[in-house]
Amino acid sequence: MNPTFDFRGHLRNVVPRFLLMDFRGPEWQLSHDQVVGVCVAGFFFLVWFFWEFYDDRRYNVPKGSLGWIPFFGETLEFARNPRDYTARRFKKYGPVFKGCFLGLRAVVSMDPEFSQLRDVNGAECFKITLPRNLRAMIGDTYNMSAEQAGLQKVLLGVMQPETLKSQIKEIEALILAGLSQWEGKTIGVWRSCKKIVLSISVYVNLGHDPSEKKIRDQISKLVPIFNEALVAPPLYLPGTLYYRGYQARLKMESLLGQMVKRRRQSWSENILLTSKDLLSALLRYKTTEGKELSLKQITDVICISFLGGQDTSTAALSCTIKELSKSALIRKAVVAECDAIEERRFASTSLTMADTRNMLYIKKLFKEVLRKHTIVPFTQRQAKEDVDINGSLIPRGWYAIAMLSSINMNPKLWTNPEVFNPSRFDEPQQAKVFAPFGVGAHMCPAKALAELISSIFVYHLLHKYEWKVEGKLVDEKLKTGALLPIPVPKEEIRLLVRRRKMIAKKQMTPPSTFVPTHR
Numbered sequence: 001m002n003p004t005f006d007f008r009g010h011l012r013n014v015v016p017r018f019l020l021m022d023f024r025g026p027e028w029q030l031s032h033d034q035v036v037g038v039c040v041a042g043f044f045f046l047v048w049f050f051w052e053f054y055d056d057r058r059y060n061v062p063k064g065s066l067g068w069i070p071f072f073g074e075t076l077e078f079a080r081n082p083r084d085y086t087a088r089r090f091k092k093y094g095p096v097f098k099g100c101f102l103g104l105r106a107v108v109s110m111d112p113e114f115s116q117l118r119d120v121n122g123a124e125c126f127k128i129t130l131p132r133n134l135r136a137m138i139g140d141t142y143n144m145s146a147e148q149a150g151l152q153k154v155l156l157g158v159m160q161p162e163t164l165k166s167q168i169k170e171i172e173a174l175i176l177a178g179l180s181q182w183e184g185k186t187i188g189v190w191r192s193c194k195k196i197v198l199s200i201s202v203y204v205n206l207g208h209d210p211s212e213k214k215i216r217d218q219i220s221k222l223v224p225i226f227n228e229a230l231v232a233p234p235l236y237l238p239g240t241l242y243y244r245g246y247q248a249r250l251k252m253e254s255l256l257g258q259m260v261k262r263r264r265q266s267w268s269e270n271i272l273l274t275s276k277d278l279l280s281a282l283l284r285y286k287t288t289e290g291k292e293l294s295l296k297q298i299t300d301v302i303c304i305s306f307l308g309g310q311d312t313s314t315a316a317l318s319c320t321i322k323e324l325s326k327s328a329l330i331r332k333a334v335v336a337e338c339d340a341i342e343e344r345r346f347a348s349t350s351l352t353m354a355d356t357r358n359m360l361y362i363k364k365l366f367k368e369v370l371r372k373h374t375i376v377p378f379t380q381r382q383a384k385e386d387v388d389i390n391g392s393l394i395p396r397g398w399y400a401i402a403m404l405s406s407i408n409m410n411p412k413l414w415t416n417p418e419v420f421n422p423s424r425f426d427e428p429q430q431a432k433v434f435a436p437f438g439v440g441a442h443m444c445p446a447k448a449l450a451e452l453i454s455s456i457f458v459y460h461l462l463h464k465y466e467w468k469v470e471g472k473l474v475d476e477k478l479k480t481g482a483l484l485p486i487p488v489p490k491e492e493i494r495l496l497v498r499r500r501k502m503i504a505k506k507q508m509t510p511p512s513t514f515v516p517t518h519r
């Protein structure tokens with residue numbers, strides 16, 4: 001090779017022309033030595049790449065396959081149907097195995113103990129890694145910052161049963177208002193449930209001060225646009241879903257800015273201190289350095305709350321309606337419980353927390369929906385260092401994926417897992433086996449709220465209304481987002497809803513154990 005060859009100068013010349021696809025001129029013609037040099041460098045690069053990519057051979061990681069195609073690995077097979085994928089791998093390798101998805105190497109587990117140990121004992125060795133496009137949308141205040149634990153306490157405080165006690169009346173009113181829109185009409189289940197869930201999320205996050213109604217209405221319109229963008233390809237070009245979502249986030253920030261200013265200027269200290277909504281709680285929050293949160297940080301947390309609560313709760317309600325539509329026996333048991341509670345309440349005032357505590361069968365129904373449909377099918381964490389979980393090594397940088405959907409359908413843990421049977425929850429479940437809201441540091445802060453929404457919704461739907469399914473009861477597909485995939489019906493399930501003809505009220509208690517037969 002010519003020792004005086006100016007390699008940098010050559011690059012400066014050829015790179016811009018390469019980008020313009022201009023391959024004319026003698027500089028593109030490589031000498032024999034140069035061709036050999038490029039081939040040798042390419043060979044060493046490939047050896048290094050495969051060595052790095054398949055470096056698990058150097059460690060004692062669980063058995064499995066990273067796929068033959070570097071980067072893609074087993075992505076297609078996993079994305080097509082995560083449950084089938086894990087079932088096949090389970091047969092071959094057991095409950096813990098390795099895989100590779102879009103270049104991310106992971107240890108996948110269907111063992112309930114694994115996810116418990118990962119999130120409880122090893123929590124500080126793992127982090128939640130969000131893709132860059134998602135971080136641009138929801139920011140990194142919640143998941144990335146040192147404030148995560150403090151902010152999670154704020155969310156927990158807003159959504160804990162004690163706080164919800166004083167909000168149950170409004171939550172019930174919002175559900176009743178939503179359901180009254182269904183009366184005498186054919187409705188699309190997903191869309192109609194989503195409206196109800198959105199109204200409750202807006203109330204829980206932003207409160208119900210009448211003077212802020214206009215701003216809240218504007219934010220309500222932006223939330224669905226923002227949420228859709230989170231599952232869209234990250235193309236920041238005018239007209240794309242991602243672009244519209246990002247613009248919605250910016251508008252939301254400016255509207256929240258108006259609310260923050262109003263509250264700080266015109267709300268008395270007492271109102272700000274006693275308000276139960278998330279925005280007020282964030283305004284009261286002091287960071288570890290004793291500072292107030294900035295508007296961007298407040299928007300980040302409100303956005304993550306909207307994101308966490310929308311599709312999850314909608315999917316739970318939609319799957320509940322589907323299961324109730326399938327089984328007359330389960331419907332009858334729920335109606336019996338509603339009628340019995342209603343009789344005791346004399347249908348006078350709003351529901352109380354004590355009333356919801358008596359909704360024992362409805363609670364089991366909710367749990368069974370969360371088991372059979374696993375609203376959040378899997379959760380991921382990235383190892384900050386080499387971590388050993390029960391003898392399975394997760395090397396630094398690898399992901400640990402807990403397949404909640406496979407745990408929930410494991411015949412060794414559940415009798416007849418394919419059968420929808422709320423009475424299986426007559427016996428208390430071990431938290432280790434059944435954890436639909438996760439465990440440990442990143443457990444869902446809205447468990448109590450999600451349960452409350454479901455209980456009140458099912459109670460009023462079955463006590464006041466009857467319905468007929470128009471068309472088919474379609475199955476769900478996973479709406480894969482950048483964060484959590486959610487089961488969404490393949491097409492809208494349509495219901496014709498009418499007021500229930502009040503039959504003579506009978507004191508009936510639901511049967512304690514039965515295996516329903518589907519109609």
Ligand code: HEM
Nearest residue numbers: 305308309312313316375376379436437438442444446450
């Ligand atoms: C049926 C309804 C719901 C289910 C099944 C559910 C499930 C979950 C699960 C499994 C996680 C943990 C994810 C992980 O470990 O990576 C989670 C996290 C979260 N959920 Fe929920 N959720 C529901 C409703 C809600 C609602 C209504 C809200 C808010 C209003 C909410 C807000 C959040 C937030 C903010 C997180 C992140 C917690 C953290 O990373 O510290 N969820 N949820």
